[in-house]
Amino acid sequence: MLPNNNLTISRFIPGNERRRFKDIIKFLAMVVDLAEGYKLHNNYRVALSGVQLGTELNLNIESLRNIFYGGLLHDIGEVGMPTDFDERTTQYTDEGKGNPHHTIVGSRIVSLIPTLEGVTKIIRWHHESWDGSGFPDNLKGREIPIEAGIISLFDAYYVMNAVEKNKSVIEDYLKNMSGKKFNPGLVEIFMRLLKKDELWTPDNLNDDAWSAIGMDTYEVAKLQDVKGDYVEIALNVIAQVIDAKHKYTHGHSRRVMVLSSLIAQRMGMEKSYVHLIEQGALLHDSGKVGIPREILDKPEGLSNEEYKVIKKHPVISCALIQNFTSLKEVAPLARFHHERYDGNGYPDKLDREDIPIGARVIAVADTYDAITSNRAYRKALSDGFARHEIRKYMGKMFDPLVVNAFLDIPEHEIKLAFDLIVNQPVSSVSNTLSHIKTNTF
Template sequence: MSSQILIVDDDPLILKGAWNILTEAGMKAAVLKSGLMIQDYIRDNGAPDLILLDISMPDMDGFEVLKELRKTEEKGKEIPIIFLTANEDEDTESKGLSLGAMDYIRKPFIPSILVLRVRHVIELVTLQRELGSEVERKTREIEQLYLNVVSSLADAIDAKDAYTNGHSARVAEYSREIAKRYGFDEEQQDMIYMMGLLHDVGKIGVPDEIINKPSRLTDEEFAIIKSHPVIGGRILSNIKGMPMLVNGARWHHERYDGRGYPDGKAGEDIPLEARMIAVADAYDAMSSNRSYRGALPQEKIREEIEKGKGTQFDPQFADIMLAMIDEDTDYNMRDKHE
């Protein structure tokens, strides 16, 4: 596919000469007499691969055109610019390059030099875009691999308890939905999803016989269960590139009124993400089967979350969870594992 070049100059002879040279070299070219026409051209035809832009024009000079492109047009921010100028002043060249132009071509230009410089810029920009796409692809692959590893770890944690099948994944999904409704962007939503998957990672350090005990736990056994946020926080603190992961694991059992564990944090001293996960975790615990009871009716869960507003739960996240419950008229947000 040949490159699309846009030539912008108020001199008809320059436009005709440049158009002839580039089309004879196998490139597609279009011409405009004024920089004021570029925005309309891009809107109607899409962004060109390169703009050859004259500096000295009567309505808008090339510098003003470039500033407007970079400021107002999303596509315009990426279009490479080569300035055309008869001015050999070094300050003019320096100004253009500082604004983001990729090159200068002196007028009147030599046909072979024009073609070579245009091809050089297009090849360079194409290479940059290909490298950028490859980096993005590799980044997505790494992120997906990391998510797969984390999901497998979450499944391994849940497998310690026969009655928590899929618990971590559901908490992650509910937490992400709460974050979305709260206004988090996609990157923040992905992070809280990851935190939800790993919120119970500390249960790795809790003996299976305690986790699966069907009868009431002793005080000593409950103290061991209550150690899992500290263990989880310590495990995740080793992931230096994602320090926020600790927040969900260590503080999802804190209460808004300060009567939670392990640190007795209260209110907004509890990390925001942990307050979201706390509501999601409590909801899934109530809507899931346990060794000592079945899943609670939806109305009962709603009642308990309403009751916990401002005491167990941050009121704003409790309200978001209540809205999610009210929208779930068929009670699909629950553990369907028998």
């Protein structure tokens, strides 16, 4: 049920800042869903019910906004956890959930998003307990921001709600934990709302859910002051998320971006399309955030079932990227990076020119880096070997035009570009790439 909120006057206010900001939030909310499985859509409920409770308490609009985004994103740091971390970390909390690390990783990711400074603390402290037994900083009582306390309460409630059918068991638990885990004042008001059966419970992050919080005017005003390039901010956020999930994928994505760029330039492509390919290459494996790490890191051969799971990653990459209005054209490049020139690839078995040229470029760069870097199951192989393999599959896996352009690039040029780029922040990569261009062509 969603409230009919008369405060929502500006739901359709046009505004690029607002849209781009939302894009980032939607992307992150999708990542949280992917990382959490059974708790699907919990965060929307935590966010809106949290705002509702905050409204009962007459919290100011800034606090309500922080509760909304904190509720949505509080578990974003879970993306870096092994899939079975709930079971492994029972020592941390009574409900067998949580690991201090996710609160810290989560606040670091959110700190990259303009106007969410207040949310980083709430995320850091959403597992603190009223009696001081929480984590990561052992805050106690009123030291814990009320917004964090609200999220903690609703998080526990909705997690239990998803698995426990008997409502009185949940209520007993919350009452029992009042003054221990939870702020007693909050538990009291929460029980009142629960009795009235008036909790707002959306099941996805659509614009209705968004406008239900009734703070659009405030939001637009806040975002108007944001300086900075949203595409850059988005790319930085995505890079942090990928990094938190899987170190290897992160370095790999950057190297594939660099090599794809060199190939595309060698093929004489227009600057704007080269840039599109760079972005597609950087994000091509972002869908791996939805694949369990045990499978990504498996040292020996994958079973058929596991292989099927891995093969979902280009589709997930595409879905994630599509959250960004400004990256719409980039999404197909990620979706099709495992298609083969002869039509035997995945996920859509496209062939030849039906595969976007950017995806054909990324396929070659991806293979080169996979062969020449250390993998979980083997050591790096030589540049010469990679060239030999890629030539061998020309016309089968790869577009001959792309392969020829790639083979024209000497090894030392690729090495230099990799060295220059790999440890730089994403934001300065484009500049360095253009610098390399002038030096080598």
